[in-house]
Amino acid sequence: MGMITQTVIFQALVYGLLNGAIYALISFGLTMLFGVMRLVYFAYGQLAVFAMYISVFLYTYLKVDPFVSTILTAPLFFIIGILLYKIIIASTIKIPHHMQMMVTLGMLIFFENLMLFMFGGTPMGINMSYAASMLPLCADIKIHLPRFIAMLICVFLIIALFLLLKKSLFGKKFQATADNEEGAMLAGIETNSVFRYAFAIACALEGIAGSSIISFSVVDPHTGFPLIIKALLIVVVAGPGSIPGAIVGGIMVGIIEAMSSVFLSASLGTGILFFILACVLIFKPSGFFGQEVD
Amino acid sequence: MSWEMNKISVGLLLLLMCVLIVFPMFVSDYIATMLIIALHYAYLAQSWNLVFGYCGQLALGHSVFYGVGGYVSTKLLVDANVTPYLGGIIGASVAILIAFPLGMILFRSKLRGLSLAIVTIASAEIFMALFNNWDYVGGTVGIWLPLKDAPFHFLYMSRLPYYYIALFMVVGMVVLTALVARSKLGHRGIAVRENEEAAEASGINCFGVKVTFFVFSAFLMAFGGTFYSQFMLYIVPEIMFSIPNLVLLPMLGVVVGGRGTVFGPIVGSLLFSILGELLRGIPWLHGPRVSALTMMVYGLVLTIVSLRYSSGLMGFMAKWKRQTPGCSK
Numbered sequence: 001m002g003m004i005t006q007t008v009i010f011q012a013l014v015y016g017l018l019n020g021a022i023y024a025l026i027s028f029g030l031t032m033l034f035g036v037m038r039l040v041y042f043a044y045g046q047l048a049v050f051a052m053y054i055s056v057f058l059y060t061y062l063k064v065d066p067f068v069s070t071i072l073t074a075p076l077f078f079i080i081g082i083l084l085y086k087i088i089i090a091s092t093i094k095i096p097h098h099m100q101m102m103v104t105l106g107m108l109i110f111f112e113n114l115m116l117f118m119f120g121g122t123p124m125g126i127n128m129s130y131a132a133s134m135l136p137l138c139a140d141i142k143i144h145l146p147r148f149i150a151m152l153i154c155v156f157l158i159i160a161l162f163l164l165l166k167k168s169l170f171g172k173k174f175q176a177t178a179d180n181e182e183g184a185m186l187a188g189i190e191t192n193s194v195f196r197y198a199f200a201i202a203c204a205l206e207g208i209a210g211s212s213i214i215s216f217s218v219v220d221p222h223t224g225f226p227l228i229i230k231a232l233l234i235v236v237v238a239g240p241g242s243i244p245g246a247i248v249g250g251i252m253v254g255i256i257e258a259m260s261s262v263f264l265s266a267s268l269g270t271g272i273l274f275f276i277l278a279c280v281l282i283f284k285p286s287g288f289f290g291q292e293v294d
Numbered sequence: 295m296s297w298e299m300n301k302i303s304v305g306l307l308l309l310l311m312c313v314l315i316v317f318p319m320f321v322s323d324y325i326a327t328m329l330i331i332a333l334h335y336a337y338l339a340q341s342w343n344l345v346f347g348y349c350g351q352l353a354l355g356h357s358v359f360y361g362v363g364g365y366v367s368t369k370l371l372v373d374a375n376v377t378p379y380l381g382g383i384i385g386a387s388v389a390i391l392i393a394f395p396l397g398m399i400l401f402r403s404k405l406r407g408l409s410l411a412i413v414t415i416a417s418a419e420i421f422m423a424l425f426n427n428w429d430y431v432g433g434t435v436g437i438w439l440p441l442k443d444a445p446f447h448f449l450y451m452s453r454l455p456y457y458y459i460a461l462f463m464v465v466g467m468v469v470l471t472a473l474v475a476r477s478k479l480g481h482r483g484i485a486v487r488e489n490e491e492a493a494e495a496s497g498i499n500c501f502g503v504k505v506t507f508f509v510f511s512a513f514l515m516a517f518g519g520t521f522y523s524q525f526m527l528y529i530v531p532e533i534m535f536s537i538p539n540l541v542l543l544p545m546l547g548v549v550v551g552g553r554g555t556v557f558g559p560i561v562g563s564l565l566f567s568i569l570g571e572l573l574r575g576i577p578w579l580h581g582p583r584v585s586a587l588t589m590m591v592y593g594l595v596l597t598i599v600s601l602r603y604s605s606g607l608m609g610f611m612a613k614w615k616r617q618t619p620g621c622s623k
Contacts, residue, residue, distance in 0.1 A: 040408050091601050097407050098352050102549055102600035109542060110593030117586035221586075225538070229415060236412045271423025274416040281413050282403045 007140045012258040014137065018147045020254020021154040025209055026227065027234040027246035028158060029202040035241030036178045037093055037195045040100055043107035044231065045224040047077055047203055050111070051210025052219035053119055059126045066126065066215045067149060073207035081203025085196045093195065108228070116221035125218035146215035153212050157205065158247060165243070174198060178241060226270075233277045239287030249288075253277075311465075318457050326453035332567030333460035334521065338540065339547035339559035340467040341514035346545070347553035348471075348480055349507040350487025352407060353400075354541050355414030356515050358421045359389040361534035363516025364523040365431050371447060372437060378448035382520035386513045393512035397505040406490075415537060422535035436530030439523060448524045456525050463521065464560065467514070472556045483507055484554065546592055550599050552606025561607055566592060 026045065033039045051073045058064040058072070088107065092100045134142035165171035176184040177194045185191050217223075234253050238245030253273065260269025281287070318326055338360075345353050366388050367381030376384075396417065405413055426434050443451045450456060474480045482503045485493040494500050523529050533539070544563065551562020570588045603610055 088597065088601070095601070095604070098350075099600050099604050101352065101408070101411060102545070103597050105542065105545070106593045106596030106598075106600060108593070109538075109596065110590050113586040113589035113593060117583055117590060120583075229419065232408075232412050233416060236409055240408070265427060267423045268427045271420045271427075274419045274423070278413045278416040278420070281405065281409055282399055285403055285405050285409050 008262060009259075010141050012262040013255060014141055014143060015147075016255035016258030017251065018143070018151045018254070019258065020251035021151040021158075022209060022213065022250075023230060023234060023254050024247045024250030025154040025157055025205060026231045027238070027250040028161065028243060029205040030231050031235045031238070031241060031243055031246040032161075032198060033202050034235060035243070036174055036198050038097075039089065039092065039199075040097065040104060040232075041202075042101060042104035042228060042232075043111055044202070045206065045227040046108060046111035046115075047080065048206040048210035048213070048227070049115060049219060049221070049224040051077065051207040052214040052217075052223070053115065053124070055211040055214045056124050056126055056219065059128070065128060066211050067153070070153070070208045070211040073211045074204045077207030078200045078204040081200035082196060084203065085199045089199055090192070090195075108224070112221050112224055119221065121220060121222075123218040123220040126214060128215065131216070144216060150212035150215060153208065157208060161201075161205075162243070170194070170197060230273075233274065237277045237280050237287050242287070245288055314461060315458075318454065323453050326457055328567070328571055330453065330456050330460045330525065332564055333457070333464050334518065334525075335543060335547060335567060336560045336563040337460065337463045337467055337521075338515070338518050339544035339551070339563040340464070340471060341511050341518065342541070342544045343471065343548045343553060343555075343559040344474065344514070345507045345511040347548055347555065347559070348474065348487065349483040349504060350490075351504055351508065352411045353414045353508060353511070354411045354537065354545075355416070355418035356511060357418045357535045357537055357540035358396075359393060359512035359515040360519040360522070360540050361421060361425065361531065362389050362392060362519065364519030364529050364534050365425065365437075366516075367520040368437055368439060368523045368529055369431065372439065375447070377446055378520055378524055379446075382448075382517055385520055386516035389512045389516035390509055393509045394505070397508035397512075401501050401504045401508070418535055418537050418541070422531045425531035425535065432530070434530065434532075436528060439527040439529075441527055448520075456521075459521065463517065468556060468560060475556060479503065479506060487554070543592075546596050548606075549596060549604075550606055552608025552610075555606070555608040558606050558608040565607075 026048070030041060030044050033041050033044070054073055054076075055064075055066040055069045058069045059066060064072075088103065092103050095103070128146070130145050133145040135145050135148055136142050163171075165174055173184070173189045173194050176187065176189055177191050181191055184194075230253060231250075234249040235246055238249035256276065257269055257273055260266075260272050263269075264272070318329060321329075342356060345351050345356070363382065363385035366385035367376075367378045370376040370381040370384060371378050400410065400413060425431055431437065440449065441451075442449055445455070474483075482493070482498050485496070485498055486500050486503050490500055493503075519534060522534075543566075544559070546566060547563030548559040549562070550565065551560065552558030569591065570585075573588045573591070574584050576584075599606065605612075
């Protein structure tokens, strides 16, 4: 094992922050869905993987830069989200929790294998001209350019969503429904519509996240699973429904993960991460900031 | 849930058993292997049915015990030449030693529903990471078991003995489940499943019931792990602790067949295994695409069944029986 200098640690910290931003965005979407409609959406992330594939093909055949492809994937997935909601999700709102999990688990299995069926199991990736460029930060610390851009996009989206939820009419309806669904209905808010658009927004987020991630990572049908597990852990530990919790949690997980990889092997690092999160949950089942689960 | 034990049912069951026992002697190795795997999944589904169907706990990390059972018995066999018939029991005991404190922690902390599911998934991932980094058990390389005929050591060249053992395990599970379902423990479990607060209020020690089912289920899973090691002759953490294969697939059988029933998970898993084989027979599909297509269908079925027929096939049949005139139910 090489020397763990200060530089290495700082580099890992930066790396962790970059990853953390992405985790934060994904956890944001997930907690949003849980907060407003109590939906445990196991299949979250599958559409992101699908977006990754779309961006791969757009780049390979049409030379479309992955970040540019978000212009296509975001609205496309918004529409897919509306359709998915109508077909499946709307019916899951009223069924018991554990059955809801079964439904979305079934969706997870379906989507993952749909992509395995369509694209095969070999990982795919793209190589843009700036794929390996590094931005110097200070001293010896460099930032991988595509990751940096992805992080900027995530930060931008998080801020935009935050503003949407705090200031817009939709945001107010969203918060009202998340607080008290029946109360919101009594106040005349059409909760179904809130659910539908919240879900569509979450799917659009997946699209953007996927297209951004493919700029520095490869994709295979199974990339969705570890993502959703981590995101679920983050959401539940931070407190389901708590958006600040999800954001902070995502960033922290990114950092912890990067640090564990420096001091131990990568897979052990993941194990440790899960262990820490599991311990937190055991001591505080409702998470740090959240309302009661269930 | 009771099942009619009239003469016709018993007769049919006996006939089925005869067929199941005699039939495999005449089939090819390929079909025998297929049957063994189908039975294995039925066994796993039924063990999980205990903790989910009869107790209502969404414990999604049971692959931990499968892996522990398999690794313990395999290490004992490979290093110390201990017969897996004994090694399996030791492995299952180790599984209990892990499941007991784990269950106590999990349920003492009032983890429910989603949180429980997540923590149990996390525990499976933790164990996978642990075993992947542990050279003593072969890490990511895994362990190979010897390919030879050694009946005392649970190794056979022919597929037939494995079939009978798998069949025995499944039948044993069915009997066990039936016994549990009718016992006080079973009724308490169902009470916890339906409404935990009410169960607690009526004096049931919900914590104790949950831990009991959890540990029981873990014990059984461990045997599954031992069987797998002896059958496939190669174990590696990615397989032995795999959630999709060891948790989601059996779960499919349980949900589709009917959770909390004696025969449901068996029927459910067998249906899926048959479906898988049928799809494999379609000529224009080939290679890994077939299994992907099979899984797609599984996912779709899981989604649809969970949405509409949450009591599964058994529940559907029970309803049908009630509605059809002339039936004595």
